[in-house]
Amino acid sequence: MTLSALRVAIIVFPGSNCDRDIMVAIEQLTSRRPALVWHKEASLEAADLVIIPGGFSFGDYLRCGALAGRSPIMNAVLDHAARGGAVMGICNGFQVLTETGMVPGVLIRNAELKFACRNVRLQVCKTLASPFTSKLAINKNLTLPIAHNEGNYFAEPGELDQLEGEGQIAFRYTDSSIIGKANPNGAARDIAGVISRNGRVIGMMPHPERAMSDLHGGSDGAYFLLKSLEALVS
Amino acid sequence: MTSASDNMTFKNASAMGLSRDEWDLITQRLGRVPNLCELGIFSAMWSEHCSYKSSKKWLKTLPIDGPQVIEGPGENAGAVDIGGGLAAIFKIESHNHPSFIEPYQGAATGVGGILRDVFTMGARPVALLNALRFGEVNNDRTRHLVSGVVSGIGGYGNCIGIPTVGGEVNFDKSYNGNILVNAMAVGLANSDRIFRSAATGPGNPVIYVGAKTGRDGIHGATMASAEFSDETESKRPTVQVGDPFTGKLLMEACLELMASDSVLSIQDMGAAGLTSSSVEMASKGGLGMEIDLDLVPTREGNMSAYELMLSESQERMLMVLKPDATERARAVFDKWDLDFMPIGQVTETGRLVLLKNGGAVCDIPIGPLVDDAPEYDRPHGEAPSRPQLASAEIVTDSPISLVLKLMLGHVDLASRRWIYEQYDSQVMADTMAGPGGDAALVRVHGSSRGLAISTDCTPRYVEADPKTGGAQAVAEAYRNLSAIGATPLAITNNLNFGNPEKPEIMTQLIESVTGMGDAARMLDTPVVSGNVSLYNETDGNAIQPCPVIGMVGVIDNVETAVGNSFIAAGNHILVIGQGDGTIDGWLGASIYQQHFGDNKIYAPPPIDLSDERSHGSFVRQQILAGKINAAHDISDGGLAVAIAEMAMKSGLGANITTPASGHLHGWAFGEDQARFVVSTADDAALIAAAKDAGIEITKIGMVVADSELKFGDSDTISINEVCGVFEGCIPSLMVG
Amino acid sequence: MQAIVNIVLKDGVLDPQGRAISHSLNDLGFSEVSDVRVGKQILLEIDENDPARLRQRVARMCETLLANTVIENYSIVVADEK
Amino acid sequence: MQAIVNIVLKDGVLDPQGRAISHSLNDLGFSEVSDVRVGKQILLEIDENDPARLRQRVARMCETLLANTVIENYSIVVADEK
Numbered sequence A: 001m002t003l004s005a006l007r008v009a010i011i012v013f014p015g016s017n018c019d020r021d022i023m024v025a026i027e028q029l030t031s032r033r034p035a036l037v038w039h040k041e042a043s044l045e046a047a048d049l050v051i052i053p054g055g056f057s058f059g060d061y062l063r064c065g066a067l068a069g070r071s072p073i074m075n076a077v078l079d080h081a082a083r084g085g086a087v088m089g090i091c092n093g094f095q096v097l098t099e100t101g102m103v104p105g106v107l108i109r110n111a112e113l114k115f116a117c118r119n120v121r122l123q124v125c126k127t128l129a130s131p132f133t134s135k136l137a138i139n140k141n142l143t144l145p146i147a148h149n150e151g152n153y154f155a156e157p158g159e160l161d162q163l164e165g166e167g168q169i170a171f172r173y174t175d176s177s178i179i180g181k182a183n184p185n186g187a188a189r190d191i192a193g194v195i196s197r198n199g200r201v202i203g204m205m206p207h208p209e210r211a212m213s214d215l216h217g218g219s220d221g222a223y224f225l226l227k228s229l230e231a232l233v234s
Numbered sequence B: 001m002t003s004a005s006d007n008m009t010f011k012n013a014s015a016m017g018l019s020r021d022e023w024d025l026i027t028q029r030l031g032r033v034p035n036l037c038e039l040g041i042f043s044a045m046w047s048e049h050c051s052y053k054s055s056k057k058w059l060k061t062l063p064i065d066g067p068q069v070i071e072g073p074g075e076n077a078g079a080v081d082i083g084g085g086l087a088a089i090f091k092i093e094s095h096n097h098p099s100f101i102e103p104y105q106g107a108a109t110g111v112g113g114i115l116r117d118v119f120t121m122g123a124r125p126v127a128l129l130n131a132l133r134f135g136e137v138n139n140d141r142t143r144h145l146v147s148g149v150v151s152g153i154g155g156y157g158n159c160i161g162i163p164t165v166g167g168e169v170n171f172d173k174s175y176n177g178n179i180l181v182n183a184m185a186v187g188l189a190n191s192d193r194i195f196r197s198a199a200t201g202p203g204n205p206v207i208y209v210g211a212k213t214g215r216d217g218i219h220g221a222t223m224a225s226a227e228f229s230d231e232t233e234s235k236r237p238t239v240q241v242g243d244p245f246t247g248k249l250l251m252e253a254c255l256e257l258m259a260s261d262s263v264l265s266i267q268d269m270g271a272a273g274l275t276s277s278s279v280e281m282a283s284k285g286g287l288g289m290e291i292d293l294d295l296v297p298t299r300e301g302n303m304s305a306y307e308l309m310l311s312e313s314q315e316r317m318l319m320v321l322k323p324d325a326t327e328r329a330r331a332v333f334d335k336w337d338l339d340f341m342p343i344g345q346v347t348e349t350g351r352l353v354l355l356k357n358g359g360a361v362c363d364i365p366i367g368p369l370v371d372d373a374p375e376y377d378r379p380h381g382e383a384p385s386r387p388q389l390a391s392a393e394i395v396t397d398s399p400i401s402l403v404l405k406l407m408l409g410h411v412d413l414a415s416r417r418w419i420y421e422q423y424d425s426q427v428m429a430d431t432m433a434g435p436g437g438d439a440a441l442v443r444v445h446g447s448s449r450g451l452a453i454s455t456d457c458t459p460r461y462v463e464a465d466p467k468t469g470g471a472q473a474v475a476e477a478y479r480n481l482s483a484i485g486a487t488p489l490a491i492t493n494n495l496n497f498g499n500p501e502k503p504e505i506m507t508q509l510i511e512s513v514t515g516m517g518d519a520a521r522m523l524d525t526p527v528v529s530g531n532v533s534l535y536n537e538t539d540g541n542a543i544q545p546c547p548v549i550g551m552v553g554v555i556d557n558v559e560t561a562v563g564n565s566f567i568a569a570g571n572h573i574l575v576i577g578q579g580d581g582t583i584d585g586w587l588g589a590s591i592y593q594q595h596f597g598d599n600k601i602y603a604p605p606p607i608d609l610s611d612e613r614s615h616g617s618f619v620r621q622q623i624l625a626g627k628i629n630a631a632h633d634i635s636d637g638g639l640a641v642a643i644a645e646m647a648m649k650s651g652l653g654a655n656i657t658t659p660a661s662g663h664l665h666g667w668a669f670g671e672d673q674a675r676f677v678v679s680t681a682d683d684a685a686l687i688a689a690a691k692d693a694g695i696e697i698t699k700i701g702m703v704v705a706d707s708e709l710k711f712g713d714s715d716t717i718s719i720n721e722v723c724g725v726f727e728g729c730i731p732s733l734m735v736g
Numbered sequence C, D: 001m002q003a004i005v006n007i008v009l010k011d012g013v014l015d016p017q018g019r020a021i022s023h024s025l026n027d028l029g030f031s032e033v034s035d036v037r038v039g040k041q042i043l044l045e046i047d048e049n050d051p052a053r054l055r056q057r058v059a060r061m062c063e064t065l066l067a068n069t070v071i072e073n074y075s076i077v078v079a080d081e082k
């Protein structure tokens, strides 16, 4: 399969605001425009990758991702994942995935109680087999932007041990010359992204779609997305 | 219609802020006394905020025309042609008072309001900026206000998904009891698809859309008069609460509907809510309007006509639709889960008629509401003349590096990172340069064109000399745009002043508007929109006057823009706009004076508008020609601060040659205008080009790989050290 | 001792969060829900044994920090007074 | 009828907001405060007259939406049962 044959679906909730950004980013890499799927749809056309974009679905009211997690379309996304389909949740999308239990843990308020928008440096971790990490060099550093108020990853210590043991941690915040602390939000064990037990679902706080070229100030987002898409077609 | 018990008297009018003359005019125009609802409508329409009664005479002196102008002041926002069939639509607006009472909600609703002004015109908002002024920073109240305002701005902008790409902030004790929160929004539309507010076509339906109406922010003045209250329901001023989620839905729904051929005219409900929107739409169309208030969607029971007309509930719009478009429009708003309600129709009568419970509760001619709104030529005098501060009187001989450290730790110069990292500056993925540069640069989606935007004002200059200060604000914005390579197109402005009934305040206003107008004319940046905020006083003490400029410009190819960070060791550093001989430096009204001088007010650096124009154009041309690879305008703090900022951003150092004679501190920290620091790989070519253009230029040093700033032979400081001071200042002040 | 502070928005102040939750509950089949308001509950652990003094101190905390009295009302529950 | 749902974080779950409030209170001179936890209080207006059924429906709402049972505990107060 070629990249341009890859069918990508992007779920749009009321309040999503990075849906267009990730659509443009994927199109830049595959030359094929992803489908935008409105949350009220009950079914999902066959897709090779479902992306839940960033934003403030339902205004982040109650808990980030909670109301979106109960939208009609999420049943179809859960079915897709249960069939082994690939899912990527970015920022608010990550929060939606934790709310529906598709990836472990929860994302709570940033430790400093402030929204944080800046570049962070990530380290790629050694993981179980997953299309989202298989083509990345272990320990490679990526510089990507974050922009969130609730990105403080939390799970019980026992569960964290297990995630580490099983290779479900995709990225960690790591030391950087970038001004500010390496860990921008207080996340347990510096976790910035996790993957599901079957490796097919990833949730991550950083926004790859905002680092697609030097004009954005860096292209590590394009690199990460391209490697993931390549793994999905191979 | 008007029951006798409901008849208003001058006492009621006075409680709503109307003067005796204004009251007499109302009764004369109506031929009777108004009832409560009618009086409320007059008082809102004739308030300073809606009628510009103190400033109108002077605003008329501003230049508003130019080949680039599509829509000047008068609509919800101004519009300029940026090429490619597109228009940039923008405006700035203040939310000073609400933000002082409730900083989070006040700032958030300020952002929501300015966004509605822009998408009402059919533009998709693409950038937000702000201009903030707070009191002394070592003060719990200030800290509370700063953190509330900043998180409120972020709370709205981040959620609705429009990047906050820039702004400015200063601190001064005159703002202790009266902060300034000005928000600017910029949007993009096809230049032939701009929507306006004039109602058309008698018989056409008037539609209310968006959120429901509650008792939010109802005209504060009336709260004092208990006799208005025919119900026991609380009439205390309720704070408006912003709902960016509904704001986002409203924006998407409006833009979706405006893409179809359904909307004839549209107006957001801002200050004075349903009153100003209905009156303005009808008056601009030269028509009337009839509204059935029982149809207005409400979220609280038993709202009176007065409350319904004066409520400032957020996220609401009024539209006139084509006669056959109602069902199509309803489907769009249903999809987005928003209220959609036909509440009336356009009429030919020229009157505003409001129905409630089957009867008319208001029937007034619209003409007087708008045309007869008072216009005052308030008394004013002459601006005080200020002594000039000779550099010799103030300079010391401490090393530049030591002074530089002090300066960079000054709250008005230090890094604003603590603030702008709380804003999502990148959503929409077209931010090419966000906060931290000179102008922000936002790519026009799907093209290589870019919008350059900056907000600027230096209140201490305006206080010292309002005319120079007014011109300087425009000039600084012009320089900020030029420094990235963009062509300035037009401005919006927010005039923040004290009580205009005091002659000295009126003088400040008039003089700064004059300076602003002169500069706008000379720099070809007409005024296309703006806002006036007066009575910014506490206990009779006025704020430092603050006429904020928001400037928008364009660059054809974002790849040709430069930043204000050094690029490579071995590059040459030059100052444009300064000859070898200019070494005295202008220290009056500077940040240096604040550190080392007395508290007197001295004359600010003079502005030479033709220099601003030629130096700015030169820098722009050389950037576009690839001859300059980094540029930074020289403003607060002077030359040494500009160089330090370029070094800190890059991590590279600089070896700077100091002048052999004259006042070293004046040279380093003087705030003489119309200057830029630039770096280039080819100094000879740049110098030659400057000579050809008749522009002064001086080579002052080199970019070096060592992370150090070196002034002259022996005065050295590491970038790490300056960075620590620069970045540490605001975070540590915010901890208290 | 423990004190609980309940903080709710004043009447008339818009509660967008409550509105969104109410919608969602309706969509999820809980059509009987007609209104939702969201408040905060702050649980304080305090070294103070006198319930009256405790209440007084907590009221001070509410006025100085815990509640935004421009838009919120608060009520205090002192555990051992109940 | 009215129902109130109180939602608190489970023990052991980090509460950044509670911690920040606790610090601030200490700084403001309320040194007797040793711990603060921040929870939510959700007030529901429901068309249902039977308190037992009401409680049962609200419990369903909590499990489906209102609480994230991974990190939160909830309790229900039904007004007329009190």
Ligand SMILES: Nc1ncnc2c1ncn2[C@@H]1O[C@H](COP(=O)(O)OP(=O)(O)O)[C@@H](O)[C@H]1O
Pocket: B130, B131, B132, B164, B165, B166, B167, B168, B169, B416, B419, B420, B434, B435, B436, B437, B438, B439, B455, B456, B480, B635, B636
């Ligand atoms: N309140 C604010 N919001 C967002 N960005 C800000 C704010 N204040 C300052 N900035 C950003 O910090 C940088 C420096 O601000 P300032 O010193 O006012 O710049 P200049 O002197 O070039 O006008 C600019 O990029 C500006 O956009």
Ligand SMILES: [Mg+2]
Pocket: B437, B438, B439, B480, B632, B633, B635
């Ligand atoms: Mg600048």
